[in-house]
Amino acid sequence: MNRIEISKDVALSRLVYGMWRIADDTDTSPAHVRAKIDACLEQGITTMDQADIYGGYGAEAVLGVALKEDPSLRERIEIVSKCGIVAPMGRHSDKRVKHYDTSRAYIEQAVETSLRDMGTEYLDLLLIHRPDPMMDHRETGAALDALVASGKVRSVGVSNFRPWDVELLESAMETPLSTNQIEISLKELSPFTNGDLAYHQRRGIPLMAWSPLGGGDLMTGQGPVAERLDAIAKAQGVDRAAVAVAFLLAHPAGILPVLGTNNVERIAKISDALKVSLDRQDWYTLYEAGLGTEVP
Numbered sequence: 125m126n127r128i129e130i131s132k133d134v135a136l137s138r139l140v141y142g143m144w145r146i147a148d149d150t151d152t153s154p155a156h157v158r159a160k161i162d163a164c165l166e167q168g169i170t171t172m173d174q175a176d177i178y179g180g181y182g183a184e185a186v187l188g189v190a191l192k193e194d195p196s197l198r199e200r201i202e203i204v205s206k207c208g209i210v211a212p213m214g215r216h217s218d219k220r221v222k223h224y225d226t227s228r229a230y231i232e233q234a235v236e237t238s239l240r241d242m243g244t245e246y247l248d249l250l251l252i253h254r255p256d257p258m259m260d261h262r263e264t265g266a267a268l269d270a271l272v273a274s275g276k277v278r279s280v281g282v283s284n285f286r287p288w289d290v291e292l293l294e295s296a297m298e299t300p301l302s303t304n305q306i307e308i309s310l311k312e313l314s315p316f317t318n319g320d321l322a323y324h325q326r327r328g329i330p331l332m333a334w335s336p337l338g339g340g341d342l343m344t345g346q347g348p349v350a351e352r353l354d355a356i357a358k359a360q361g362v363d364r365a366a367v368a369v370a371f372l373l374a375h376p377a378g379i380l381p382v383l384g385t386n387n388v389e390r391i392a393k394i395s396d397a398l399k400v401s402l403d404r405q406d407w408y409t410l411y412e413a414g415l416g417t418e419v420p
Contacts, residue, residue, distance in 0.1 A: 125168030125395065128330050128378055130302040131279040134248050136171040136202055138373070139394055140332065142384030143172055147179025147186045149386040157190035158197075163388050165200060167395035173305075173332075173382050174242075175206035175253060176234050181214030188242040195243075202248040206283055206305075207234035209253045224256035228267035235276055246276055251283045251305055252293070265296035272299045281305070283334075287323040303330050308379060310349055310368055310414040311338030325377040333372055336381040342368045348413040356406060362396045370400035371410050 127135040141164045146157065161172070174184050184205065191198055208226050212219045215237075235250065250271065252264065271277040281303040282290060294301050304324060308315050308331070315321045315331075324331050337343055342353065343365050353364035360367070372379045383394050402410075412418050 125398065128380055130249065130281070130330055131300070134202065134279040134302065136204075136249070136330075136380060137169050138380060139167075139169050139369075139397065140171040140173050140204070140380055140382040141169050141391070141394070142334070142382040143174050143183055143187060144178045144384050145386055147183040152186045154190040154193045157186060158194070159388050160386070160391055161190065161197065161201065163391040164394070167392070169394060170200065171202045171204060171248075171380075173204045173384075174238075175209075175251075176238055177206075177209045177211060177253070181216065184238050184241040188244075192243040198244055203242065203244060204249040204251065205235075205238045205242075205247050206251040206253040207231060207238070208256060224254055224258065226252055226256040226259045226264045228263050228270075231264070231267045232271070235271060239276065246278060249279050249281060249302060250277045251281045251303070252285075253283050255282075255285050255289045259293070261292045262296040265293055269298050283332075287319060290323075290329075301329065303332050303380075305332035305334055305382065307335050308333040308372060309336045309338045310342055310353075310371060310410060311335075313411065313414050316411075321375070321377055330378050330380060332380045332382055334382050336369055336372055336383060337365055338368075348416070349410070352409055352413045356400070356402070356410075360400055362400055363393070365390075366393070366396035366400055367402075367410075369394075369397035370402055371407065373397060373400075374402045374407055 126138045128138055129135045174187060208224050210216050210219055210225050211222045268280045272280060279302040280299055281301050283305040285304050290301060290304060306315060306320060353367045356367045357364045369381050372381050385391055
């Protein structure tokens, strides 16, 4: 599987396994978690996407138990984590209101907790999870620079940031931001025209795409998008999910789709997206269906 270099020290697999539901599975045993990771590795998917808030602040510990059982596994994968969302649950159950915290103290404590929960000495990539209207970009930037300098984090980026948010934070940093994880799919096409994709493509910053299957709707929904996905899927011997992901892979910006499922059989089919070939007209057939109208 192709890899995308996001910094001089870090490359990610083109397809990323999203672990936001891993703590919600009926089976969170180390053996079952390991089965999911092994299913990824067999396809060349080495990048695991986490966040401190996933699973009510419990998903990282679920992964950590599996990693602690086989420490050698850590060197075979890249771990992405995110921080900055504070919700009144789990370790933050005493908080009065959901909010964002991008202060240096919060970021540093979040990283220490993630490292402890996952039993690792470093994160390959740390993302600020959401733009914070209260962000002091100098303080946040200094915290991220210090984490990279310490070796606790190998690269840093953001999630759900708009171009101006990226530029504000980066203006106070020595370390370049490596990626931005945003929502992109046939259900969320706005990044193709609102400047998000163009900005990152111009700067050579790879985008990670969360919810590339539209929260599952692209797998189960009906209508023009489903019909066109099914037609291409049937012709190429894959399922419609593979075609929906291939739609993103075909874009020249080098998008990295983040796919999450607890079903090991479905995990084993994630790389089917790489088998799909879309020419320009195929791509626009899907894009048109997603828009609900032909392009102007």
